Amino acid sequence: MAATQRILDFLATRRPDGPCLIVDLEVVRENYKAFEKALPDSRIFYAVKANPAPEILRLLASLGSCFDTASVAEVEMALDAGAAPHRISYGNTIKKERDIARAYELGIRLFAVDCVEEVEKIARVAPQARVFCRVLTDGEGAEWPLSRKFGCVPAMAVEVLRHARKLGLDAYGVSFHVGSQQCDLSAWDRALGDAKKVFATLAEEGITLKMVNMGGGFPTRYLKDVPVARAYGESIFEALRKHFGNAIPETIIEPGRGMVGxxxxxxxxxxxxxxxxxxxxxxxxxxxxxxxxxxxxxxxxxxxxxxxxxxxxxxxxxxxxxxxxxxxxxxxxxxxxxxxxxxxxxxxxxxxxxxxxxxxxxxxxxxxxxxxxxxxxx
Amino acid sequence: MAATQRILDFLATRRPDGPCLIVDLEVVRENYKAFEKALPDSRIFYAVKANPAPEILRLLASLGSCFDTASVAEVEMALDAGAAPHRISYGNTIKKERDIARAYELGIRLFAVDCVEEVEKIARVAPQARVFCRVLTDGEGAEWPLSRKFGCVPAMAVEVLRHARKLGLDAYGVSFHVGSQQCDLSAWDRALGDAKKVFATLAEEGITLKMVNMGGGFPTRYLKDVPVARAYGESIFEALRKHFGNAIPETIIEPGRGMVGxxxxxxxxxxxxxxxxxxxxxxxxxxxxxxxxxxxxxxxxxxxxxxxxxxxxxxxxxxxxxxxxxxxxxxxxxxxxxxxxxxxxxxxxxxxxxxxxxxxxxxxxxxxxxxxxxxxxx
The missing domain is CATH 2.40.37.10 (Lyase, Ornithine Decarboxylase; Chain A, domain 1)
Known part of the structure; x- marks a missing residue:
């Protein structure tokens, strides 16, 4: 990992003054390919917030990546890098209504929510958009456990998505985030079990969800060894089959740290x-x-x-x-x-x-x- | 405190979009006057890091304030605001040698240290400059207690200042910081007692220190009531007389939060x-x-x-x-x-x-x- 020969050569030749970060695009490319190989059936939405350097966004756009964004500024960065609007998700559950409207103007049609209040904003300014509801997970096993800041309990996710449908939005799916640097492979299994319950409850009401956004949490190597992308992919695929059987939905992953760390x-x-x-x-x-x-x-x-x-x-x-x-x-x-x-x-x-x-x-x-x-x- | 009529009028008239800070210079002016009145014999070095807005620096420079800076960039801001170099202290104990040299070129002659290693850098590139050594205090009573990051024990401060004199620098004084938002008025008494010991030990060797830098820590009003500047001034003056008797040294204070919070x-x-x-x-x-x-x-x-x-x-x-x-x-x-x-x-x-x-x-x-x-x- 880490200090590649290209980085060492750059430092030896350029000798930049003051503290600085050097990112090797070859490593980003390898990481993208590894995710693609490990989870061939998932679409990759790079979490722009992890590192929005234009060179990184352009490389990933050229490789076919989609983009998870946290603000209108990040939506614009992804568009500037060459991503079409349908490859961009507005993944922040906390959005001003005028920012939702602006993103909609820019062509964005996929939005994260975790409460009916957010659904109502989206229904007002982004008619017929797709929404996915974030479900709370316990983040057990993550080095940087997430608080309860994002998401709602699965029972409330059902209400949120039902409300979305009622307001003319496309109740599209659910998302979760197992916690950053998640090293416990079973965390995805538990979260997918919760997701399946939301799918099943809404299916009984005639609402067919289509997507599971499995978030990020894929660790980068710090001091400890971590299972590689391949092992993650296998565990996740097993869990999907276990919970969804032959009806595995469209899946999305949102690596950030795992892509560029x-x-x-x-x-x-x-x-x-x-x-x-x-x-x-x-x-x-x-x-x-x-x-x-x-x-x-x-x-x-x-x-x-x-x-x-x-x-x-x-x-x-x-x-x-x-x-x-x-x-x-x-x-x-x-x-x-x-x-x-x-x-x-x-x-x-x-x-x-x-x-x-x-x-x-x-x-x-x-x-x-x-x-x-x-x-x-x- | 706080939301003055001028600020409320500005918000009502200008209606700025997005989050923003509004600072009322009249309050800064009152705070400066209050410090001046409370501690008429101390020179005021505003801690630029608290808020380096040019308007604030210009106002304080015009009122006669001196400036405590943390970097060459802050030295330059204080100079740009109209402060002469002799009114600026380079108060960061952690400095690159080339930054010390640059500050010296700009006319700065007063530097903080807390170890012999820093004294040696200064001796090499800022000959004959004045140095003061920061002494560790326990920060008891402060809402945001300081760690041991800055300063050394009083016994080591003696060595540090002795070394400064040996290398041709002006062993000028000691500094301490009682901790931010310090509400316990006796904290200054304890710290001044430590300072006096360093003065006394070095005096026996023929090294006469001239200054005590009493740092910041003056609280601004948050939710709790805090003693006002006046009470601080009286306590500090009593402690100075108690420890230094008729030979009260030159004193400096470095309010930051207390000036603009x-x-x-x-x-x-x-x-x-x-x-x-x-x-x-x-x-x-x-x-x-x-x-x-x-x-x-x-x-x-x-x-x-x-x-x-x-x-x-x-x-x-x-x-x-x-x-x-x-x-x-x-x-x-x-x-x-x-x-x-x-x-x-x-x-x-x-x-x-x-x-x-x-x-x-x-x-x-x-x-x-x-x-x-x-x-x-x-």
């Missing part, structure tokens, strides 16, 4: 190494990127990125790792200190791997006067 | 109100601004902003309050739900008060395709 590497510089007292046994290592510069996902130390240093052969000792801002919350790893070489030196460049997703756009616009994270897509 | 109000719109199940007794209220749009300080629900709605007379019930992004971490208040009127309706505009500090610059550059928080300074 391992394609990116952040180059950073060691700004300071110090101790707080002579007898401290933990060093503080300060990098020129931190929580507000793009590494927001280290929140609660949830995600532990692999870090390469130029001195990795040397003896290591635990460090507290922190960012460069005057904000005491800008600490990456403290509860579980990070082992780094004792010989690490101020000015050394380090590579933070697995950072292709959820970094550039999370970065603060100008906190402490620092620029947002730059990115190079090669 | 209560001067700003964020206007937001209710995007969705829904439940997750028919029998839920907590509603979810989704705003068009959240943790990634500028309200990062709701992290761990640390800061609870007052929220005004157009229906505040009506009966209230607890809500989970969340932002508009497809990120399940983008929830503002969930552990302690927020009481809002039962009559609150999708499309209502709400005012989030006390948001003049640490909002615009924290906001993500483009997460989910949403623009960074706009701001109007009036």
């Amino acid at each position: 391992n394609a990116g590497v952040i180059k950073s510089e060691v700004v300071l190494i110090s101790k707080k007292a002579d007898n401290d046994n933990v060093r503080w290592v300060y990098l020129d990127i931190g929580k507000f510069g793009g590494l927001a996902e280290t929140m609660d130390e949830a995600i532990r990125y692999p870090i390469l240093t130029p001195r990795d052969g040397d003896e290591k000792a635990p460090c507290v790792l922190a960012g460069p801002t005057c904000d005491s919350a800008d600490v990456l790893y403290e509860k579980t200190p990070y082992p780094l070489p004792l010989s690490l030196t101020i000015g050394d460049e380090v590579l933070i791997e697995g950072t292709g997703a959820y970094t550039t756009t999370y970065s603060a616009v100008a906190f402490n006067g620092f620029e947002p994270l730059r990115s190079y897509v090669i | 209560n001067a700003g109000v964020i206007k937001s719109e209710v995007v969705l109100i829904s439940k997750k199940a028919d029998n839920d007794n907590v509603r979810w209220v989704y705003l068009d601004i959240g943790k990634f749009g500028g309200l990062a300080e709701t992290m761990d629900e640390a800061i609870r902003y007052p929220i005004l709605t157009p229906r505040d007379g009506d009966e209230k019930a607890p809500c989970v309050l969340a932002g508009p992004t497809c990120d399940s971490a983008d929830v503002l208040y969930e552990k302690t739900p927020y009481p809002l009127p039962l009559s609150l309706t999708i499309g209502d505009e709400v005012l989030i008060e006390g948001t003049g500090a640490y909002t615009t610059t924290y906001s993500a550059v483009a997460f989910n395709g949403f623009e960074p928080l706009r701001s109007y300074v009036i």
